[in-house]
Amino acid sequence: MVDNKEIIIYDSTLRDGAQAGGISYTLEDKLKIVDRLDKFGVKFIEAGNPGSNVKDQEFFARVKKMKLKNAKLIAFGSTRRVGISVKDDPNIQSLIAADTEAVAIFGKSWDFHVKEVLKTTEDENLQMIYDTIKYLKSLGKYVVFDAEHFFDGYKNNKKYALETLKVANEAGADSLDLCDTNGGTFPMDIYNITKEVVEMFPGTLIGIHCHNDTGMAVANSIMAVLAGARQVQGTINGYGERCGNADLITLIPNLQLKLGFKCVPDENIKHLTSLSRYVAEIANMIPNERAPYVGAYAFTHKAGMHIDAVKKNPASFEHIDPEIVGNTRRIVLSEVAGRSTVLDKIREIDPTVTKDSPITKEIIDELKRLENEGYQFESAEASFEMLIRKKLGLYQPFFTLKEFKVLINEPAVEYSSSAIVKIAVDGVTAITAAEGDGPVHALDSALRKALEKFYPELKEVHLVDYKVRVLNAETATAAKVRVLIESTDGKDTWTTVGVSTDIVNASWIALVDSLEYKLCKEKVGK
Numbered sequence: 001m002v003d004n005k006e007i008i009i010y011d012s013t014l015r016d017g018a019q020a021g022g023i024s025y026t027l028e029d030k031l032k033i034v035d036r037l038d039k040f041g042v043k044f045i046e047a048g049n050p051g052s053n054v055k056d057q058e059f060f061a062r063v064k065k066m067k068l069k070n071a072k073l074i075a076f077g078s079t080r081r082v083g084i085s086v087k088d089d090p091n092i093q094s095l096i097a098a099d100t101e102a103v104a105i106f107g108k109s110w111d112f113h114v115k116e117v118l119k120t121t122e123d124e125n126l127q128m129i130y131d132t133i134k135y136l137k138s139l140g141k142y143v144v145f146d147a148e149h150f151f152d153g154y155k156n157n158k159k160y161a162l163e164t165l166k167v168a169n170e171a172g173a174d175s176l177d178l179c180d181t182n183g184g185t186f187p188m189d190i191y192n193i194t195k196e197v198v199e200m201f202p203g204t205l206i207g208i209h210c211h212n213d214t215g216m217a218v219a220n221s222i223m224a225v226l227a228g229a230r231q232v233q234g235t236i237n238g239y240g241e242r243c244g245n246a247d248l249i250t251l252i253p254n255l256q257l258k259l260g261f262k263c264v265p266d267e268n269i270k271h272l273t274s275l276s277r278y279v280a281e282i283a284n285m286i287p288n289e290r291a292p293y294v295g296a297y298a299f300t301h302k303a304g305m306h307i308d309a310v311k312k313n314p315a316s317f318e319h320i321d322p323e324i325v326g327n328t329r330r331i332v333l334s335e336v337a338g339r340s341t342v343l344d345k346i347r348e349i350d351p352t353v354t355k356d357s358p359i360t361k362e363i364i365d366e367l368k369r370l371e372n373e374g375y376q377f378e379s380a381e382a383s384f385e386m387l388i389r390k391k392l393g394l395y396q397p398f399f400t401l402k403e404f405k406v407l408i409n410e411p412a413v414e415y416s417s418s419a420i421v422k423i424a425v426d427g428v429t430a431i432t433a434a435e436g437d438g439p440v441h442a443l444d445s446a447l448r449k450a451l452e453k454f455y456p457e458l459k460e461v462h463l464v465d466y467k468v469r470v471l472n473a474e475t476a477t478a479a480k481v482r483v484l485i486e487s488t489d490g491k492d493t494w495t496t497v498g499v500s501t502d503i504v505n506a507s508w509i510a511l512v513d514s515l516e517y518k519l520c521k522e523k524v525g526k
């Protein structure tokens with residue numbers, strides 16, 4: 001059994017990750033990701049496939065100029081093609097042209113693939129593996145051998161699958177990486193087969209490369225490590241072919257924090273969340289909010305009893321302190337909240353209120369009543385603050401609405417909608433009109449124009465996001481809609497909510513809350 005606890009993290013975000021549907025990195029994207037992965041402390045960055053495309057060839061020419069502190073770059077490609085020599089194989093020559101210290105070669109370990117895909121003999125495949133590795137070793141390269149479909153190959157023809165590893169080993173491969181290419185192998189099989197390989201090649205570095213087709217890539221990689229593999233391949237956020245690869249963002253903390261292995265410097269574990277979001281941003285993928293450790297919901301507490309317990313002691317509902325991985329705890333307001341959930345919010349406005357004050361119950365009851373009507377305060381904390389102020393008697397309307405009208409312009413020459421708003425402030429009436437790209441835009445402009453005369457600070461406010469959700473679509477045109485409006489004044493950002501059967505009315509409620517929230521904020525000097 002291997003008793004050292006050092007794990008070599010081998011990142012393939014830029015190679016297998018680039019095989020993910022929906023991802024296409026630019027050359028500049030790749031350079032940025034290399035820099036970030038190097039700083040994070042991975043040991044290998046499998047950065048591209050120079051035999052595949054010009055972008056990767058140019059990338060390897062550019063990346064050479066970067067000074068990496070921790071990682072070695074890997075150029076990736078296959079064994080030589082059937083029936084030709086390594087020197088005549090353009091893919092192999094492009095690997096050499098990439099000029100990296102290390103290369104990875106994938107070769108077939110499943111006899112079925114040799115017959116059906118390569119359409120050659122088992123002996124020729126062994127020769128292809130041998131020739132390719134031997135040649136690259138003769139040029140002084142560090143060579144990783146990816147035994148493609150190794151686990152399926154082992155199950156179908158154990159002798160042959162193991163023979164491919166033996167040949168790679170004899171040719172001088174620096175590591176033998178067992179690939180669950182189709183991602184269909186289960187953890188116990190990964191453990192038993194990897195253990196046999198580890199025992200068969202004492203002193204040779206054994207790696208693991210798992211795909212996530214059965215949702216087990218992380219579990220399978222851990223089982224391989226427990227069986228003695230010490231090189232772990234994976235990608236940031238699990239991006240990769242089909243369902244993806246082992247997600248290093250889950251795998252690294254599992255190995256390092258839970259099992260005591262050493263993957264990256266301890267002080268870098270706190271960068272996991274930002275690394276995950278950075279790579280998602282560059283890959284133009286929406287971050288997975290429910291991702292273990294780093295997702296926005298990973299340490300979000302919603303149920304009233306959980307929140308009560310977390311406030312007493314966070315360990316009651318958190319497996320680790322979120323700060324360890326650079327994440328944050330969030331408490332959200334909802335119909336499943338209890339008094340503990342709303343108390344902190346209330347006390348920000350009136351510190352004398354306690355959990356047992358009758359007003360606390362009144363506020364939580366109002367929250368639940370409104371959520372039942374379709375409101376959602378989880379992200380609309382500004383509307384919830386306005387609700388608290390109203391309940392505490394600390395709210396005075398900043399204006400009175402006399403009326404508003406919204407018109408659709410047809411034909412829409414410049415703007416598609418117009419709005420007229422009539423309001424009164426301290427007995428002074430103002431009527432304004434405005435046009436906009438849609439009724440809500442027109443209404444927002446008209447209301448702001450009217451109010452700015454009285455409250456010039458509203459000039460700083462503008463809308464940054466507007467979301468509409470139909471709540472009960474089955475009632476067709478009478479369906480309720482929920483509108484969420486995100487606003488900013490350049491310093492803070494806040495979200496308000498409105499619900500109605502009429503989208504303009506729902507928007508009006510959210511708009512008024514937003515502007516009044518800003519005015520309250522100015523008044524109390526927040």
Ligand SMILES: CC(=O)SCCNC(=O)CCNC(=O)[C@H](O)C(C)(C)COP(=O)(O)OP(=O)(O)OC[C@H]1O[C@@H](n2cnc3c(N)ncnc32)[C@H](O)[C@@H]1OP(=O)(O)O
Nearest residue numbers: 049051052053078079080081082106107108117118148181
């Ligand atoms: C399991 C993995 O994920 S391995 C990585 C796979 N990644 C990719 O395929 C992405 C990059 N690939 C490419 O850009 C292209 O496929 C290229 C440039 C490499 C090859 O393109 P083409 O020459 O047009 O071949 P094409 O992709 O159509 O077919 C693949 C060929 O490689 C052969 N091949 C597949 N695996 C291997 C291997 N391990 N060793 C040698 N040859 C192989 C196939 O038998 C097939 O050969 P054939 O044309 O004689 O039938």
Ligand SMILES: CC(=O)C(=O)O
Nearest residue numbers: 106146148149179181
């Ligand atoms: C090498 C590789 O990506 C695989 O076998 O899945």
